[in-house]
Amino acid sequence: xxxxxxxxxxxxxxxxxxxxxxxxxxxxxxxxxxxxxxxxxxxxxxxxxxxxxxxxxxxxxxxxxxxxxxxxxxxxxxxxxxxxxxxxxxxxxxxxxxxxxxxxxxxxxxxxxxxxxxxxxxxxxx
Amino acid sequence: xxxxxxxxxxxxxxxxxxxxxxxxxxxxxxxxxxxxxxxxxxxxxxxxxxxxxxxxxxxxxxxxxxxxxxxxxxxxxxxxxxxxxxxxxxxxxxxxxxxxxxxxxxxxxxxxxxxxxxxxxxxxxxxxxxxxxxxxxxxxxxxxxxxxxxxxxxxxxxxxxxxxxxxxxxxxxxxxxxxxxxxxxxxxxxxxxxxxxxxxxxxxxxxxxxxxxxxxxxxxxxxxxxxxxxxxxxxxxx
Numbered sequence: 001x002x003x004x005x006x007x008x009x010x011x012x013x014x015x016x017x018x019x020x021x022x023x024x025x026x027x028x029x030x031x032x033x034x035x036x037x038x039x040x041x042x043x044x045x046x047x048x049x050x051x052x053x054x055x056x057x058x059x060x061x062x063x064x065x066x067x068x069x070x071x072x073x074x075x076x077x078x079x080x081x082x083x084x085x086x087x088x089x090x091x092x093x094x095x096x097x098x099x100x101x102x103x104x105x106x107x108x109x110x111x112x113x114x115x116x117x118x119x120x121x122x123x124x125x126x
Numbered sequence: 127x128x129x130x131x132x133x134x135x136x137x138x139x140x141x142x143x144x145x146x147x148x149x150x151x152x153x154x155x156x157x158x159x160x161x162x163x164x165x166x167x168x169x170x171x172x173x174x175x176x177x178x179x180x181x182x183x184x185x186x187x188x189x190x191x192x193x194x195x196x197x198x199x200x201x202x203x204x205x206x207x208x209x210x211x212x213x214x215x216x217x218x219x220x221x222x223x224x225x226x227x228x229x230x231x232x233x234x235x236x237x238x239x240x241x242x243x244x245x246x247x248x249x250x251x252x253x254x255x256x257x258x259x260x261x262x263x264x265x266x267x268x269x270x271x272x273x274x275x276x277x278x279x280x281x282x283x284x285x286x287x288x289x290x291x292x293x294x295x296x297x298x299x300x301x302x303x304x305x306x307x308x309x310x311x312x313x314x315x316x317x318x319x320x321x322x323x324x325x326x327x328x329x330x331x332x333x334x335x336x337x338x339x340x341x342x343x344x345x346x347x348x349x350x351x352x353x354x355x356x357x358x359x360x361x362x363x364x
Contacts, residue, residue: 014146014149016150016154017149017150017153020150020153020154020156021153023157024153024156024157024160027160027164085141085142085145085207105145106145106146107145107148107149107151107152107153107196108149108152108153110153
């Protein structure tokens with residue numbers, strides 16, 4: 001289902017994964033930009049704030065949580081979906097309490113992801 | 127314990143990387159599927175002027191198989207991640223049902239090799255042992271391996287009418303190993319590991335062996351048709 005008009009920034013250091021995912025989202029009408037680390041992700045948000053950021057938790061340099069904190073303080077209108085590992089649940093890490101719209105674990109179902117992106121964008125606009 | 131924690135950290139890192147590998151395979155296969163669907167739509171739109179891809183269904187089948195394996199890998203990753211975090215210190219107690227479930231999911235190779243089936247029997251309630259998950263898993267795994275070997279180790283178990291605990295059981299029943307979590311009023315929780323092919327003598331020898339060499343946070347005894355591992359209770363939720 002096309003999600004025309006949505007602008008999403010993917011921030012993940014797994015280049016093959018993130019570029020393939022960007023193509024799949026693009027085929028569904030979602031405009032995607034890709035950042036391979038937290039620093040360039042933040043720069044791209046400054047240039048143009050997306051509707052939603054899909055943000056990996058574990059990255060070298062700025063971690064996903066660092067980036068989440070800065071988005072929350074500087075761009076409260078941007079929805080954030082965190083990509084966490086299974087260990088996050090075991091550690092009792094609640095990223096929603098820290099300001100993310102939701103969290104998802106890899107591997108990702110594209111249908112669930114596009115649905116969550118739409119919901120995150122809608123919630124961010126409110 | 128330092129070595130166990132090291133192994134846990136390594137396993138956690140490997141599990142995380144494995145999830146990334148699976149995620150990339152999944153999205154690459156998904157992208158292939160997307161283009162396949164796109165080609166099909168374009169072919170339909172041109173009313174056959176652009177012919178349908180000859181191997182469309184074949185490709186769809188193969189992509190479906192990839193997804194099944196990705197799901198299987200994801201499940202393993204999840205269990206591996208729980209196992210990797212089992213040496214963590216901040217555990218109040220271990221849910222015996224969950225520990226057995228984890229052991230069963232991680233024992234696919236053992237069950238395949240020895241042609242046995244593992245079953246968790248729900249007995250109602252949650253039975254919390256006052257022991258870290260790693261200790262509970264170690265005890266359960268030792269008991270499982272003992273039962274598997276005592277039950278024939280891959281041989282077809284033949285019923286013996288005059289034998290001990292194996293009397294009257296069918297070969298298929300002899301291949302089923304059941305885990306039954308439970309508890310008593312005396313402050314202990316336990317897991318019974320039962321197999322119809324396990325004789326009384328073998329059960330006694332196994333229970334002795336389980337507590338023989340090392341001291342752990344459990345005791346081992348014999349119950350009808352198997353062995354019982356008992357742990358001190360950490361608390362019981364109704």
